[in-house]
Amino acid sequence: MQDTFPILERALHASAASTVASVVLRLLVAAALGGMIGLEREMKHRPAGLRTNMFICFGSALFTMLSALLAGVGQDETRIAAQIIAGIGFIGAGSILHSRGGVQGVTTAATIYVVAAIGMCAGSGLMIPAAVATVLVIFGLIILGILEAHVFLRSHPAAYQVAAASAGTLYLLLENVPKEKQSKLLDVKFTTLPAGVQLEFTLEALPATHEKLRSQLRGDFEAHKVILFSSSEQE
Numbered sequence: 055m056q057d058t059f060p061i062l063e064r065a066l067h068a069s070a071a072s073t074v075a076s077v078v079l080r081l082l083v084a085a086a087l088g089g090m091i092g093l094e095r096e097m098k099h100r101p102a103g104l105r106t107n108m109f110i111c112f113g114s115a116l117f118t119m120l121s122a123l124l125a126g127v128g129q130d131e132t133r134i135a136a137q138i139i140a141g142i143g144f145i146g147a148g149s150i151l152h153s154r155g156g157v158q159g160v161t162t163a164a165t166i167y168v169v170a171a172i173g174m175c176a177g178s179g180l181m182i183p184a185a186v187a188t189v190l191v192i193f194g195l196i197i198l199g200i201l202e203a204h205v206f207l208r209s210h211p212a213a214y215q216v217a218a219a220s221a222g223t224l225y226l227l228l229e230n231v232p233k234e235k236q237s238k239l240l241d242v243k244f245t246t247l248p249a250g251v252q253l254e255f256t257l258e259a260l261p262a263t264h265e266k267l268r269s270q271l272r273g274d275f276e277a278h279k280v281i282l283f284s285s286s287e288q289e
Contacts, residue, residue, distance in 0.1 A: 081176075083181055083184065083185075084173045085108050087176060087185065088172065091191055095165065102145075107165070110173065114170045119177045121133060139170070146166045147163065150162075161195075168191055175187065207260055209237070211256050211257065212258075216252070217249075217278070221251045224244070227274070234260065236260050
C-alpha cells in the first residue's frame with residue numbers, strides 16, 4: 055500500500071504541471087494572436103494599436119479560464135466570461151468618434167470586439183478556431199482595406215479652414231472648388247480676423263478630389279488647415 059503513494063503523488067504533480075503548461079500556452083497564444091492584429095492597427099496609427107489589442111486578447115483569455123476555474127461544482131462556468139462581451143462594448147464605444155455628422159473608429163471598435171472573441175477562444179483551448187479567426191481578421195483589415203481604398207471608391211467629407219488677406223481671394227477659391235458629380239460643398243462660413251478673413255467649409259468628395267484640393271491649397275495659401283473627420287474606410 056505504501057508503494058502506491060509515490061505513484062499517486064507523481065500523478066498529481068504531473069497533472070498540476072500539465073494544467074500550468076496548458077494555461078501558459080493559452081495565454082501566450084492569445085497574446086500572440088492579439089498582437090498580430092494589433093500590429094496591423096499600429097501600422098495604420100489607430101488608437102487601439104499593438105499593446106491594446108494584445109492586452110484585450112490576453113485579458114479575455116485569462117478571464118475565460120478564471121471563469122471555469124473559479125466556478126464551483128454545478129455552477130455556471132461561463133458566468134465571468136459572459137461579462138467580457140458587455141465590458142468590451144465600453145472600450146469599443148470609446149474608440150468611436152462623432153464629428154459634424156461623420157463617424158470614425160467603427161472598424162477599430164469592431165476589431166476590438168473580435169479580438170476579445172479570439173481571446174475567449176484561446177482561453178477555452180480552441181486554438182485552431184482562434185488562429186483561423188485571426189487570419190480572417192487580418193485579411194479583412196489589409197486586403198479588403200486596399201480594395202475599398204482603390205476599387206470601391208466612395209465620397210467622404212472633410213472640413214477645410216483657409217485664411218487670406220481679403221474675402222475676394224476666398225470667394226475665388228470657392229468658385230474653383232472641384233465640382234465633380236460626387237462632390238458636395240457644405241457648411242460654408244466666413245469669419246473676420248484681425249489680419250484678414252477666414253473661410254471654413256466642408257467638402258464631400260472622392261479621395262482623389264480631396265487630394266487635388268489639398269495640392270491647390272498648399273500652392274496658393276500658406277495659412278490653411280484640413281480636418282478629416284470621416285475617412286473612406288470608416289476606421
